[in-house]
Amino acid sequence: MSDGWNRYAEEFNDLATFDVQNIHTGLGLKGLDPNDVVGHADSILDIGCGEGTNTYLMHSVGKVRTVGIDIASSAIDKANKQYARDSCTFLNCDLKSYLKEYDGNPFEIITFWGSLDYLRIDDEFFSELNQITRIGSRCFVSKFHPMWTALYGNDVEEQRMKSYFDDGRVDFIPYGNKNKVLLERVHYSISYIYNAFKGNGWEVKAIQEPRPNIEAASFKYMNYDSDNTLMERMRNVPMTIVFEFERRR
Numbered sequence: 001m002s003d004g005w006n007r008y009a010e011e012f013n014d015l016a017t018f019d020v021q022n023i024h025t026g027l028g029l030k031g032l033d034p035n036d037v038v039g040h041a042d043s044i045l046d047i048g049c050g051e052g053t054n055t056y057l058m059h060s061v062g063k064v065r066t067v068g069i070d071i072a073s074s075a076i077d078k079a080n081k082q083y084a085r086d087s088c089t090f091l092n093c094d095l096k097s098y099l100k101e102y103d104g105n106p107f108e109i110i111t112f113w114g115s116l117d118y119l120r121i122d123d124e125f126f127s128e129l130n131q132i133t134r135i136g137s138r139c140f141v142s143k144f145h146p147m148w149t150a151l152y153g154n155d156v157e158e159q160r161m162k163s164y165f166d167d168g169r170v171d172f173i174p175y176g177n178k179n180k181v182l183l184e185r186v187h188y189s190i191s192y193i194y195n196a197f198k199g200n201g202w203e204v205k206a207i208q209e210p211r212p213n214i215e216a217a218s219f220k221y222m223n224y225d226s227d228n229t230l231m232e233r234m235r236n237v238p239m240t241i242v243f244e245f246e247r248r249r
Contacts, residue, residue: 067107
């Protein structure tokens, strides 16, 4: 799994561009102001941080303890070269491995900017999430909208209707152009995500289904806006959904 992500990350970072002022949440979307996300938080853990742009944007708000983790070593190498600071660190690991070295100080903010699509949202997930947080911690998630993943594979291939209601279904999605890899994307309906978080002590504070804003997009992929099929789909079906949760118990 990590080898596939590593090969894809190398190509992704070559073809993608990111706004250095706003947090990118999805392709073709206007980003989030990092001040609105971080507020007065004293610690941040960015899970699936990639090359670290979002991580560093959040860290820049208050220079608080910030950790970014990712299983793609090439992405972490780039993050360490560009963004590592005394209070902003990047580690090549997944959450389970990180917990082995965890010092017990809970994080006030947890973020999954695009990474939760590739994780199972189950009892083990919440056991790990609740181990590194406290009551009042917030969790931000941006992920593929489940309607999008019910309709499309890797976004531009032929439409192939799959069940919206098949929670936990694993779709093997081809990514990359030069380095073709199959990545495991896990499908969950909105109601499943809502109920799973609620049942494990997390209250939904906000849900957004943002429309594309190509001109002001914080994340762009080379020549993606010249793909007429993709543009039509993005105009008519939400590609991304964004959640904010707060831990209540």
